[in-house]
Amino acid sequence: MKINFTKALGLAALLFFGQQSFAQQSYEFSLDIKKKGAPIHSTMYGLFFEDINFAADGGLYAEMVKNRSFDFPQNLMGWYTFGNVQVVNENSPFERNPNYLILSDPGHAHKHTGIENEGFRGMGFKKGETYRFSVWAKKVNSNDDQKIRVEFINSKNDRIGSKDVVINSTDWKKYEVVIPAEDTESKGRLRIFLRSKGTIAMEHVSLFPTDTYKGRENGLRKDLAQALADIKPGVFRFPGGCIVEGTDIDTRYDWKKSVGPVENRPLNENRWHYTFTHRFYPDYYQSYGLGFYEYFLLSEDMGAEPLPVLNCGLACQYQNDGEHCHIPVGELEDYIQDALDLIEFANGPVTSKWGKVRAEMGHPEPFNLKYVGIGNEQWGKEYPERLAVFVKELRDKHPEIKLIGSSGPSADGEQFEYLWPEMKRLKVDLVDEHYYKEPEWFLNNAARYDNYDRKRPAVFAGEYASHDHSTGKQNNFLSALTEAAFMTGLERNADIVHMCTYAPLFAHVDGWQWNPDMIWFDNLRMMKTPNYYVQQLYAHNAGTNTASLLWSKDKTTITGQGKIYASAVYDKNEDCYIVKVANVNKSGVEVKVTITGAKKNTVFSVGDCVQIKSNDLKQINTLDNPSNLVPEKTTATIEGNVLTIKADAQSFGVYKIKM
Numbered sequence: 001m002k003i004n005f006t007k008a009l010g011l012a013a014l015l016f017f018g019q020q021s022f023a024q025q026s027y028e029f030s031l032d033i034k035k036k037g038a039p040i041h042s043t044m045y046g047l048f049f050e051d052i053n054f055a056a057d058g059g060l061y062a063e064m065v066k067n068r069s070f071d072f073p074q075n076l077m078g079w080y081t082f083g084n085v086q087v088v089n090e091n092s093p094f095e096r097n098p099n100y101l102i103l104s105d106p107g108h109a110h111k112h113t114g115i116e117n118e119g120f121r122g123m124g125f126k127k128g129e130t131y132r133f134s135v136w137a138k139k140v141n142s143n144d145d146q147k148i149r150v151e152f153i154n155s156k157n158d159r160i161g162s163k164d165v166v167i168n169s170t171d172w173k174k175y176e177v178v179i180p181a182e183d184t185e186s187k188g189r190l191r192i193f194l195r196s197k198g199t200i201a202m203e204h205v206s207l208f209p210t211d212t213y214k215g216r217e218n219g220l221r222k223d224l225a226q227a228l229a230d231i232k233p234g235v236f237r238f239p240g241g242c243i244v245e246g247t248d249i250d251t252r253y254d255w256k257k258s259v260g261p262v263e264n265r266p267l268n269e270n271r272w273h274y275t276f277t278h279r280f281y282p283d284y285y286q287s288y289g290l291g292f293y294e295y296f297l298l299s300e301d302m303g304a305e306p307l308p309v310l311n312c313g314l315a316c317q318y319q320n321d322g323e324h325c326h327i328p329v330g331e332l333e334d335y336i337q338d339a340l341d342l343i344e345f346a347n348g349p350v351t352s353k354w355g356k357v358r359a360e361m362g363h364p365e366p367f368n369l370k371y372v373g374i375g376n377e378q379w380g381k382e383y384p385e386r387l388a389v390f391v392k393e394l395r396d397k398h399p400e401i402k403l404i405g406s407s408g409p410s411a412d413g414e415q416f417e418y419l420w421p422e423m424k425r426l427k428v429d430l431v432d433e434h435y436y437k438e439p440e441w442f443l444n445n446a447a448r449y450d451n452y453d454r455k456r457p458a459v460f461a462g463e464y465a466s467h468d469h470s471t472g473k474q475n476n477f478l479s480a481l482t483e484a485a486f487m488t489g490l491e492r493n494a495d496i497v498h499m500c501t502y503a504p505l506f507a508h509v510d511g512w513q514w515n516p517d518m519i520w521f522d523n524l525r526m527m528k529t530p531n532y533y534v535q536q537l538y539a540h541n542a543g544t545n546t547a548s549l550l551w552s553k554d555k556t557t558i559t560g561q562g563k564i565y566a567s568a569v570y571d572k573n574e575d576c577y578i579v580k581v582a583n584v585n586k587s588g589v590e591v592k593v594t595i596t597g598a599k600k601n602t603v604f605s606v607g608d609c610v611q612i613k614s615n616d617l618k619q620i621n622t623l624d625n626p627s628n629l630v631p632e633k634t635t636a637t638i639e640g641n642v643l644t645i646k647a648d649a650q651s652f653g654v655y656k657i658k659m
Contacts, residue, residue, distance in 0.1 A: 026590045027564055028552040031643075031657075033577060034597025036570055037546030038495035043235035043305050043371075045539035046501045047228055048463060049295070050241030051286060052272050052514055053507035058120030059521065060506060061290035062221040064131075064207040065117050065190060066283065070099040071267045077283055083113025083194070093136055093172040093203060096257070096266035100203035102140065103148075103194045114193040116153070117205070121510035122187030124523030125152055125160060130210045132217065133190075134176045135202055136263065137167045142198040149193045150177065154185040167200050178210060186524045204263045214301060218262050218289060223526050224506065227519055229302045231532075232539050235499050236304040237373070237462060238295040243271045243286075244309050244376045245316040249327060252311045255342055258291025259357055265291060271316060272513055279513045293358065296346060296367045306346070307404070307499075309373035310339050312386045317378060318409075329385050336393050343369060343398050373404040377434060377463075379415040384422040391426050402429035404460055411435035411445075424456050430498060432462035439466045439478050442486040443584065447559040449493035461490060461500035465516055465531070471618055475516040477629055477650070478617035480530035484652040485565035485582040487538055492557060492567045494546050502535050509623065520623065527626040530619075533612055534652060537631060541578045541654050543569025549579065552594060564589065564647075576607055577657040583647040593643040595657070604641060607656030609634045613648045 049055065057063060066078035075087045083106035089098040106113045117123075125131070131152070139146045145168045152161035160183040165175050190207055194200065212219025213226065239253050246252030251269045258265055265288035273284045292308065299306035313327035313335050320326070327335065341354050346369035348355030358364070374390045375383055387405055394403060405428035408415035423431045435441070449459065466479035466486075473479075483502070490497045507517035518535065520527045549568035551558060558566040563584040570577050583589055595604060611634040621628045636645045636655050645655055 025585070025587060027562060027592070029558065029566065029591060029593045030550050030552045030555070031568055031577065031579065031593050031595050032548040032550075032597045033570070033595060037548060039545055040491075040494040040543055040569060041234070041498040043499045044494060044497075044542050045231075045535065046233040046235030046237065046304060046499055047231060047505060048237040048241070048501035048503045049239065049505050050503070051239060051243050051270060052241065052504050053512040053517060054120060054284070055504070055506035056290045057285070057287050058508055058511065060220050060224050061287075062208050062212050062219050063287065063289050064119050064123045065205055066120055067285075068206050068287065069094070069097040069204050069263070069267070070101060071097050072283070072285060075099055078118055080116040080118070081114070083111055085113060085115060094264045096264050097204070100201055102199060102201055104199040105194070105197050112193055114191065116189055116191040118189055120523070121508065122155070122523055123152075123185075123189060123207070125181040125183070125185045125188045126524065127181055127184045130178050130180045131161075132176060132178050132208050132210050133163075133165075134174060134204075134206045135165070136172055136174050136204045137200055137202045138170055138172050139167050140170075140199040140201055144196070144198060146198045146200045147195040148200070149195045150179060151191040151193070152179065152181055152185075153189045153191050154183060155187040160185060160188070164195065172203070184524070186522060218294070220290070220294070220298065224519065224521060225298065227526060227528060227532070228298070231536050233302055233304040234539070234542070235307050235371070235501070236295070236299040236302060237307040237309060237501055239292075240309065241376060241503075242316055242318075244311050245271065245314060246311070247271045247274055247316060247319055248325065249315045252315065253286075255292045255308065255310070256338065258288040259293050259345065259361065262289050265289065276513045281511060281513070292342070292345070293361050293363070297363065300367065305371060306367060306369055307371045307373060308342060308369070309376055310342065311335060312375035312378065312383070312390060314375065314378050314382060314386065317380070317382075323382070326382065329389065332386060332389050336390055339372060339374070339390060339394060340397060343372070343401060369401070371402045371404060373432065375406050377409045378406055379408040379419065383419070384426060387428075388426055391428065404428060404430045404432055405457075406432045409434055411437065420456070428457050430458045430460040432460045434463040435461075436463070436465055436467055439468055439482040442466050442482040443560055443565075446486050446489040446565050447557060448489055449497055450489065450557060450559075452493065452496050454496055458496055458498040461497060463501065463503035465502060467516065473515045474618070474620055475518075475520070475529035475531050476618045476620045477530050477614040479516060480534045480612070481582060481584060481617070481650060481652055483531060484534045485560070485584060487534070488565045488567035488580060488582060489559065491538070491569060491580070492546060502531060522623060525623050527621050527623045529621055530612065530629045533629070533631050537610065537612070537652070537654050538580075541569070541571075541580070543571040543578055544573065545570040547577055549593070562589075564591070566591075574656075575659055579643070579645070579655045579657065580653070581645060581647050581655070582652045584650065586649050588646060588648045591645040591647055593645065595641040595643065598641060602659055604638050604643070605658045606636050606638050606643070607658045609636050609653065609655045611648060611651050611653035613651035615650065617650060
C-alpha cells in the first residue's frame with residue numbers, strides 16, 4: 001500500500017496541535033477550605049442612584065405630569081393651554097410652589113377653556129389599569145359648584161379614558177378621582193376641560209398609576225423599583241452623583257427641600273440640564289417628589305443600607321473653576337448642620353425636630369442610618385480642606401456614623417494619588433473610587449486590590465462601568481463580561497473592598513444623556529441589560545467569607561492567565577462554596593477545581609449553577625427583545641473532591657459546591 005507521507009505527517013501534526021490546543025484549554029485550580037477567609041460585608045454589592053437620564057421625574061418616580069405646579073422658569077413648559085387661562089402667584093396654598101392657574105369661561109358657547117400636559121416624552125397608559133388623578137383646586141367668586149373633565153388622550157388624539165370632577169369649595173382642597181384606561185398608549189397626554197360657566201383655580205395637577213411599588217400614593221414606578229429590589233442590594237447610594245454638587249451652589253441637591261408634604265417641595269434645576277449640548281433637555285428639573293424620605297423608604301423596602309451623599313460646600317468642579325464658586329471653608333456651618341440634621345431625620349426620636357418630620361411623613365421608627373458620604377467626586381486641596389471640618393464635627397457628635405470620602409473622578413493619576421493620603425490622614429472610613437474605563441482596563445485591573453495597603457481606609461467602588469467606545473458605549477456583552485472579570489478582584493479582596501455599585505442606574509430611551517446604563521426604559525416598558533444580570537449574579541451569590549481559589553501550579557490568583565478570571569466565596573447560610581468563572585476566550589474551556597483542606601469523610605455535591613454567555617460580544621438586550629442575554633441554568637460535575645466546570649466561550653458562570 002502506497003503511503004502519502006506528506007499527508008500522514010500533516011494529519012499527525014494536526015492531531016498533535018489539536019491535542020495541544022485542547023490541553024491549553026484545560027485549567028486547574030485549588031480551592032482551600034481549611035480556613036474561612038475574611039468576612040464579606042453585607043453592603044458588598046449595591047445600587048447607586050442619580051437623577052440623570054430622567055431617572056427620577058419621568059422614571060422611577062411614578063408621577064406622569066411634568067411641571068405639575070407650574071413653577072418651571074417657563075411657567076407653562078410641558079403644558080398647552082386653550083381658552084381663558086392665566087398663571088398667577090398670589091395667595092398660593094403652597095409657599096414654596098407659588099404659581100397656580102386660573103381657568104375661566106371662554107366667553108363663547110363653542111369655545112373651550114382647558115389645559116393639556118405632554119408628560120415625560122408622553123404618558124404611558126395600559127388598557128384596564130387605573131390611574132389616580134389629583135388636583136388642589138377651589139371655585140372662584142361663585143356659589144355654584146364648578147366642574148372639570150379629566151381625559152386621557154392617545155397619540156391619535158382620541159380619548160381613552162375620562163371622568164368628571166366637581167369643584168365644590170371656595171377654599172383650597174385636594175380632589176381625587178381614579179380613572180381606568182380604555183386602551184394602551186405609550187405617548188399619551190392628559191387633557192383637562194373646564195365644563196362649567198364659572199372660574200376655578202388649580203394647583204399641583206398630578207397623575208399616578210394606582211399600581212405603584214408597594215401601593216404608595218406618592219409612589220414609585222412598580223416595574224423599575226421591583227427590578228432594583230430583585231438585585232437584592234446590600235447598599236443604596238443616593239441622590240448622586242454630580243447632582244449633589246449642582247451646576248452652581250444654588251442648584252445643589254438640598255435634602256431638606258425634598259422632605260415634608262410633597263405639594264410644598266420646591267423645584268430644583270437639574271445639574272444635567274445644561275451639560276450636553278448634543279443631548280440637551282431644557283425641561284429637565286427636579287420636583288423633589290422623589291426625595292430623601294422616599295430614598296430611605298426604598299432602601300428599607302430592598303433591605304439595603306441607605307447611603308446618602310451630601311454637599312461639602314463645593315459646586316461641581318467640572319463646571320466651576322475657582323474658589324469664588326464655592327462656600328469658603330470658614331462658612332460651612334449651614335452645610336455641617338445639614339449633615340447633623342440628616343442624621344437626626346434618619347435616626348432621631350420622634351420628639352426631635354427632624355425625627356418629628358420623619359414621623360409625620362409616616363415613619364416613626366428610625367431608618368438606622370450607618371453611612372454618610374461627604375462630597376461626591378471632588379478633587380484638589382479644596383476638598384480635604386472642607387472635608388476635614390465635616391469629619392471633626394461628625395466624629396464628635398456622631399462617632400457611630402461611618403464617613404465616606406472621595407479619591408476624585410478617576411481611578412489613577414495626579415488627583416487620585418494626592419487624595420488617597422489625604423483620606424488616610426483624615427481617617428475617613430471608606431474612600432469612594434470611580435472608574436469609567438474601556439473593557440481592556442477592566443481585564444487588566446482584575447488584580448487592582450490584591451496588593452492594596454490594608455492599613456488604609458476601606459474602598460467603596462462607588463461608580464464604575466465598562467465603556468465600549470467602538471459601539472458608542474453600548475450595554476453589550478463585552479462590557480458586562482469584562483465587568484464580571486474585574487469583579488472577581490473585588491470579591492477576592494472583600495477585606496478592603498466593602499462596597500461596589502455600578503453607574504449610572506437608569507436611562508429613558510427618549511431622554512438619555514449618558515450611557516451605558518444598567519436599566520433602560522420607556523413609558524411602558526423596561527429592559528435589564530447584561531450588566532444588570534452580572535450585578536445580580538454577584539449580589540445573589542455574595543457569600544459571607546472570602547475563599548482561597550488559586551492556580552494549582554503556582555498558587556497565584558486567577559487574574560487573566562489564559563483569559564480566565566475567577567474567585568470563590570463561602571456562604572455560611574447555605575454551608576456551601578461558590579465559584580465564579582469569567583471565560584473571555586472565544587472557545588470553551590474545562591476548569592478543574594480541586595478542593596483541599598476538607599475534614600475527613602466530607603462529601604461534596606454540585607448545587608445550583610448558572611451562566612450568562614454570548615458568541616457575539618457586541619450583543620445587547622433591547623426593549624423589543626429584553627431577553628436576548630439572560631442567565632441560564634448550567635451544570636458541572638464533581639467526583640470526590642474535584643469539581644469540573646465546562647465554561648462556555650465568552651461566558652460568566654456561578655457554580656455552587658454543597659457539603
